[in-house]
Amino acid sequence: MIIQSLELHHFRNYSHLNLDFSPSLNFIHGNNGYGKTNLVEALHFLCNLESFRTRKILPLIQNQQDAALLKSSIERKKVLYSIQINLSRKGKTVLLNQKHSRKTSEHILSFFSLAFTPEDVNLFRSIPNERRRFFDRSLSFVDPSYFVDMQELNQILAQKNALLKRKNGSQIQIWNELLSKVSQKIAYQRQSFVEAINIYLTDFFNKMTGRSENLNLVYLSSFGEENFGSEVQINRALQNILEREINYGYSLLGPHRDDYRLFLNKKGDRDFFSQGELRITNLSLKMSINRLLSERYSFCPVLIFDDLFSELDPKVNGKVLQFFTELKNQVFITSTDLPPNLTLHGKTIHVSNGQHSNR
């Protein structure tokens, strides 16, 4: 997948912007606060229909403006698509090839970018919500049936919670049965996805750090390791917790309570990883997903690295850069300055306060 061009109107600090990109490496540099991140944020939004910085629309619109416009030509499997996104107080509208697309699913199942940003350090430290969101997005792209199952899950949970809120346990059984069925499917897909990622994970980590340790991603089903494979056992677990659920007034068990953890040898992420380890393991994770997509699904997502070099250990930088030149993906890197000894095959874009110049 290749983003060929980008046009912005009133997006963040850009009044108007028109850019063409290299299909390989794009190096965006400029001083802090001039809009490097805003630029890659726009690219990420075009692919994923959400920002990696905020869930809100309003901050994306330039001050004192009513609406923002993002336009882009994106090549996917040799086909050129035009994407236009209008952002306003009312929300977003998406036009794919000049046609309104009503379903976001259509879009997010076709386009995909992986972003590595300074905020990512928190992915394995923050609330599980963010981790599930990240893996859900990746998994939906890999397997559209996962997306459908997730929609079903959310409908079932909403209905079940409506009963629990009224402390009404009488009709719960049918919702638990539907929940067990879809939970088992989702758990299976999550577990398989984690296993597929683990094939590459350690290798990436060791290559990028020069260390030789075992990095492992673990899927933690809220039903417990021994239960999540069986619909019957899931249903039993739901049965056992019902009384507590009625007390709390909402659903306590299900895929919406699952989690993911990283382990370096036996060391768990949030309590024992150093800041640097959180970053590099995160980078390894995203690179593993990228590899998985290209090997199994012959798809190269757009890769975005925001402020990468300030984030990593200088010793690691060289190895990481070396590694980028071997990628088939279109890559966007933002940085305050140009790396000294980088032989660029791509394009350098200089950003200064909502303006830009090409080199």
Add this chain to the structure above:
Amino acid sequence: MQIPESLERLIEEFSKFPGVGRKTAQRLAFSMLHYTSKEAEQLAEAIVDVKHRIRHCSLCFSFTESDPCPICEDPSRNRSIICVVEQPNNIFPIEKSGVFRGLYHVLMGAISPLEGIGPDQLKFSELLRRLEKDETKELILATHPTVKGEATSLFLQQALAEKGLKITRLARGIPAGGDLEYVDDVTLIEAFSGRQLFGKLE
């Protein structure tokens, strides 16, 4: 020029229809201007007539002009099978196909706690009463293949499990005459998991 008040009123009335927006409502209203007085009166009469004459069958809750409805009254229909649907209009496609010659029962909705709809809000106790006196042997669950429809079927199945009835659910899969290319993912997945033995039956 402003739209005259009487015309505006008609547009507003039309735009209350499902699937009709302001634009379509305008087109409908403007086309009414070409009607003769007689034609307009006939239309108005048809609307009032429907309101006066159509009601729900006291047995199956389908739309009908006579109570019980012609289907419930028809002696040639198989009284041992009841097909359960969510809405009265779900009956018409089934009738049109001619595939089913049993009786119906309309639930008048589907279970949805979010909207405050449980079995008590549906025509469920009425179904129970029918099952007690009728000679029903099989119940076909034809609720929609949605989460709400699924939940409703599951509820019926569990609530009626002890009644000694044969309970079946409509199959899901690929539409007849359809091209595989145009079948959506969910339907395909359903069709694969619901595949059947092919070949000579014993």
